[in-house]
Amino acid sequence: MSQQTIAPDPEQSPFFQHFNTNYVPTDAEIDDIRTHISPYDSELGRLDFVIQKLSAQRERLQKYVEPHRALVSYPRRLPQDILEEIFSCSLPTDRCAVMSAKEAPLLLGRICSAWRSFAFKMPRLWTSLHLPVSFVCASITRRAAVMEWLGRSAELPLTVSLVMQSSNSAYNTGLVTSLLPLSYRWRAFYASNLMPQHCLLLSDVHAPLLEQLRISIAEPLDATHAPTFLSSNIFQTMKNGNIHFSASLVARLIPTTPFTWNHITSLALMQSGGAGVDITPGLAYRLLQGCKNLRVLSCRLIWRAATQSPIPDEPLILPSLLCLRIQRESPLSWIPISALLGKLTMPALRVLSVPDSQIGVYADYLEHTAVTSPQLTSLNIGVSHTKTPAIILETIQLFPGLKKLSLTLTQNGMTVNGGRILLILTPGADSRPLPPLEELRLDCPGGFNVKAWVEFLEKNLEYGTALRRFGLRVEAPATRAIDRDIERFSNSGIALEIEYVRQTVVVESDAPTAWDAVPALPWVHSM
Template sequence: MDSPFAQHLHTNYAPSDLEVKAIRSHLIPHSQEVLRLEALISELSAQRNKTMDYIDAHKALISPVRRLPPDILQEIFLACLPTHRNCVLSANEAPLILSRICSAWRTFALSTPALWASLHLPLEYIFEWSLTNPVTEWLARTGRHPLSLSILGPRDLERRDSEGDQVDVLLDALVRCADRWSTLDLSFDSYEGLLRLSDVCAPALHTIKTKCDPLELAQLKLLTTPSLRVVTICLWQNFDRYVHALPLRWEHLTSISFDSMGLHQMQGLSLHVALDVLKRCPRLEHFETDVNNEFEFAPPSPLAVQPHVVLPALQTLIISRKSSSMGPMTLEFLIGRLIMPRLRHLQLPRTNQAQFAQPFLGDLSTTSPLIEELDIDLTGLAYESLLQNIRMLPSLRKLVVLDSDAIQNVGPKYIAATVHLLLESLAPPSDVESTAAATPLCPQLCELWIRECRDLPGWEAELLDFAQRRLHSCGDTSFKHLDIEYKMFMPPIAPDVLAAFSARGLSISSSCPTHTWGCSPQPDTPWTGVDP
């Protein structure tokens, strides 16, 4: 547009009073034009929005999700549920969030019992926020579907006078659906925590996990359920005093886990009680327990040696001692008493193998020739003993090693088992001349997991060099995964380096611990008590 003041535009020129008045008069029609155009734009925008609403409404009619069959929509909804724990009373998670999308989805979600078939109940949170009625409504939506429940009880369940009605209503609602309990996780810290549930029968109960007073546990009729197959029991006390009093149908069980939750060397089952439990369970497929060190101090005489226990179905044996160690005599005796022809996964505790460098797995290669996965702690373990034990497992495909403090308790007579020495055995250096010496340990190994790895100079280069040697010695088709979990912060491996190994079929992953030191206690939430 031409302007009579064009020569002064975009300059520092200061117009006179007459020129100011002329400029204002000149702009009047242009300002009116702007108003006209804005009105036109507003009208056109309104027409555009109206047309877009018309189009969107018709597009919604042909949206693929509207045409999904109910069974497909149900599978999508079920895939939204958490997989590592039960559902919680939170509108930010499925299934509740699915009922807030639209009326059709709300109707469908509320009428699908499988969506509501799991629930985590932190009672402290439920009573604090008066959520008893929502819980009863939730349970009512489950129809006749089997239930998975986890109940985290407060310390003073029976002393909550102000919430007395809530306690009664909630427990009554739970008891009414006890005939559909399939998986149950009960955690009560108080003596009276389970009194209200001690007489409840659950004829369809398949899995139970308990953390409560042992005297209460012995009175729990739930443990007598014939359908019960999987049992996990956590106690602070020594199991020997209570395990025989448990009213379990031992002959029906396929999985047992005993967690003593303590670090004392006498925590856990004694050897004779552990073997007695195993003798009672011919169908056992998974056994996990702490074993105490009583055997180290008072080994039985030859006449008292127990006969072998045959476990024809056992596939996983986990012997855990938390942060304490188990004597090699104890471990050797236990392994030597068991015949496990189908064993696939063996997890060994930390051993105080400082006094000798002998294998402690006995003739495991004969009695359990199918072992594919071994978890072992290197702390206090002699290197020669480590090699001898691993060589007994020719079918090993996955090795998990804990490198917390490998030189602890190993005297000058023996070489400590370390991750560095293990890596050299799994992938001999390229300058090794002897063919026998160059043969790598565990030729069928597919996965190596290193836990609590310490930050040492040049460690990343050593790991990558090991990966190269292993691929070279065993071929690019066997070794598939290397996973490192550091004990402290370490920078990640460069993506281009990982990509080069990935192209050869080897995935390498690393992680660092997430510390919460100094964090203030969090308030009760719908997730309180659920493992992350």
């Protein structure tokens, strides 16, 4: 077919006027159309044949060229230090790495032999590991792989999370024992569902690099050994005394006689495993008295007449304490806990969290705290539904340096109107002066009115306040209707965080996995 017979444009066709219409050609016109397109059909067939040959030729050339391109590809020419950074960035940052080829570092060894060799020789890829006993001990190969994994970390500090299997004490003890020789390299260690005998194994280890230690015990603590556990070698030799301990009868950790634990700087003691003797205000006083270097304390307090140890009359000065978080065992009285707080002088305190305490309800200690803790910048407290706006304002104004305020809007099952609270805190021409809050968080179990917080934030923008973060925690289904408001305020400089709390159903897996019960980092919160 010559170049002149190729129609360059459909408009040049003698039948163009009928294109894209409902016109039905006559029999004669049909013959003419077929005659007209016959050479073009022939040319299309020829081109299809040529394309097929060219495609086959292209495929052969591509197979030849691709391995050559791979030889000169950029990843092959990456400097070793750059490749190390890329590999390091592929590791999980919110938890330990797991023994699965679906993610780094094991996944990196599945790309090519060169990457596998490089990854295996890069110690910092192997410095963290999550060990669910039910998964690890289900295979002899996995048990051997644990020490091989940790061996690749050379002499770098280790972060290990260990979750015991309640039905297999032999495997539990075996895995704990295998990790003990590496204790001199522990930087962070998490152990869940430990048995009391495992605590005895841990107590004698030497861990000079240890910065975070979180332990939960599956059974009640032994009354004989518990009082000396926090003064054992592992705690005495820690680099930083950041400790989180959860157990039934956790109060047994506090000695009944005077003691001095200068090595502990951050401590969380939580009751678990059902009813038991918890920490009373009197025991808390004794604990604080013995830990003069304590910077952070989190605990749950209880008051029972039968077990209550008296609170000494002498004021207790805690010069190092920066953060105090106290919860109570509801619905027991807050009065003894309030009495304890009234005895404490904490000149360096920055954070006070007492969410079960209510403004204006046995909260006289707040005036004492405002005077003795002038550097307080963060307060978490409850709001009683019975209290007037004036009382709430007066309480907040006790702390002129307050930058973060968290309010729990409920008491004895009755939900406080969140909109009313925001109205109290909304800036205006006639409003009373408030501390320069940079962050406000509200816990609203009964839901919340969107219009209320939108108006509150708009007023803060209008008056140019210091508010930069606003958080809501509500028991309600998530909705996308407020996404536009969230984006609008975020673009204006106020970050919004809305958490929807709904009851969830936990579905247990039939087979153990490498991710079972993997804890999120950090395991111990310093502030």
